[in-house]
Amino acid sequence: MLHFRASIVLKELIQTSPKRLFFDFIRNKNTLANGYYFSAAHPDDKLSNLKAVFNGRSLIKPFAGRRFMCIKTEGAIEPSEAEKKDETAADKRRKAGILPSLEDLLFYSIAEGQERIPAHKFITALKATGLRTGDPRLKECMDMLKITLKSTSDGVMLDRHLFKKCVQSNIVLLTQAFRKKFVIPDFQSFSSHIDTLYDKGRKLSGGLVADYIPQLAKFSPDLWAVSLCTVDGQRHTVGDTKMPFCLQSCVKPLKYAIAVHDHGTEYVHQFIGKEPSGLRFNKLFLNEDDRPHNPMVNAGAIVCTSLIKQGAGNAEKFDYMMNFLKKMAGNEYVGFSNATFQSERESGDRNFAIGYYLKEKKCFPDGTDMTAVLDLYFQLCSIEVTCESASVMAATLANGGFCPITGERVLSPEAVRNTLSLMHSCGMYDFSGQFAFHVGLPAKSGVSGGILLVVPNVMGIMCWSPPLDKLGNSVRGIQFCTDLVSLFNFHNYDNLRHFAKKLDPRREGGDQRQYTFGPMDYESLQKELALKDTVWTKVSPTECNEDSSTTVVYRMDSVGDGN
Helix, strand or coil: CCCCHHHHHHHHHHCCCCCCCCCHHCHHHCCCCCCCCCCEHHHCCCCCEEEEECCCEEEEECCCCCCCCCCCCCCCCCCCCCHHHHHCHHHHCCCCCCCCCHHHHHHHHHHHHCCCEEEEHHHHHHHHHHCCCCCHHHHHHHHHHHHHHCCCCCCCEEEEHHHHHHHHHHHHHHHHCCCCCCCCCCCHHHHHHHHHHHHHCCCCCCCCCCCCCCCCCCCCCCCCCEEEECCCCCCEEECCCCCCCCCCHHHHHHHHHHHHHCHHHHCCCCCCCCCCCCCCCCCCCCCCCCCCCCCCCCHHHHHHHCCCCCCCCCHHHHHHHHHHHHCCCCCEEEEECCCHHHHHHHHHHHHHHHHHHHHHHCCCCCCCHHHHHHHHHHHCCCCEEEEEHHHHHHHHHCCCCCCCCCCCCCCCHHHHHHHHHHHHHHHHHHHHHHHHHHCCEEEECCCEEEEEEEEEEEEEEEEECCCCCCCCEEEEHHHHHHHHHHEECCCCCCCCCCCCEEEEECCCEEECCCCCCCCHHHHHHHHHHHHHCCCCCCCCHHHCCCCCCEEEEEECCCCCCCC
């Protein structure tokens, strides 16, 4: 493969903005060393003539009759023997033609004209996109980077060849990140807004830490954390995000989602309704069919617990739930607080009363051991997470049941849709209507101070602060969610026509994000970057007054104001 030298030219070519005239690039080509012109491969494997035309004038005429990745000018350095021998799987996939490799494009976009780059520069640029070095999808890349740096003389610098060796296993994901193809293109700017909202929430006072469960009363009222994870796996955290806390009622939508995933909607709703109750979450009250109103109140959550892995013992059921939640969290922290479980059971008279009432009304499946169900109910409420791991759970719901950082399908689309619907209408206790009105997003709160918030197709967020308002919701969490939707157009109905415009973090430079479904493969992304992003368009051969028998002609469109 040809060794690229003209990093400046390549960078200019792949990053040319549609607002900048191609002529601006061409007229400066003489000042750039070792310029390269792309050649084109015809579908019949014969080299085609490539011609760039600008306002009807031919600009580039590469050599013909040979197949190259690029045509080089004088002074370019030939590849070393080691590089010639190192033919990767990606190299084999690419046939000679007009397209440079994604690895080369990525290297030159980071190197900014240098022959080598320090590894920390790559890591810093990676984190700016929102990806983490610990992302499971980047494990091969990070492992190879560590091995490669040990083999270098200084343990710091990477040339193009070594860089390519490190990134080739994850090149599509990395290219999408650096080319701002993720759901939040300008992630650094978005993160700074989140930090500002966090700081505003930190200044709030008021609310009381829940004390009816003794273990919860031990948390400091000053704790405050926000974590988010987008559907592309971009991460941002601020505050006490590594402090474990119990899910409490935030486990209810997750438990319901698993029940629907396992049994289907029809079966689950033979035992549980779908309507908001309009009553306190722990009321001894059923609907007109003698069923709990919904799975987000205690009565409905207790019945939902009885549907998990029916016929198995509590130990097997608990392991099943833990494993499921870990998959939703991308194998990040999911633990258990035995102290909270014991505390809940000892102070759970109201829930025992609800359990016996449900048993009297025959709300459980046949053969259910009500006291065993209550034990499991208390255990599931005592499952611990951090803000960071819980944000990945929320992002799995936002991503239609696929965990963003592992790519694994965890929940069925049916389970996700039903869960988000009920979170939207019933998830915030007696504040559910107000929250749907002002925030307009699915959410679930818990008395430990957590709020699990889902922005469908965009991200999941976990806010946590123990002080609660009189309805049992986190004071700081409610304020953060309200401020978030006041700033960004995340409310379900913010995007109606003729509405006042809010910030849309899904846009870049005023252009609407183009959604793609499923991961992009190497070749399609390579073509998009080499052709679409530089505004190459195929034109009719007749426009150039040339013999069109074997000629493929491209034109760099003249757009923008030329400034």
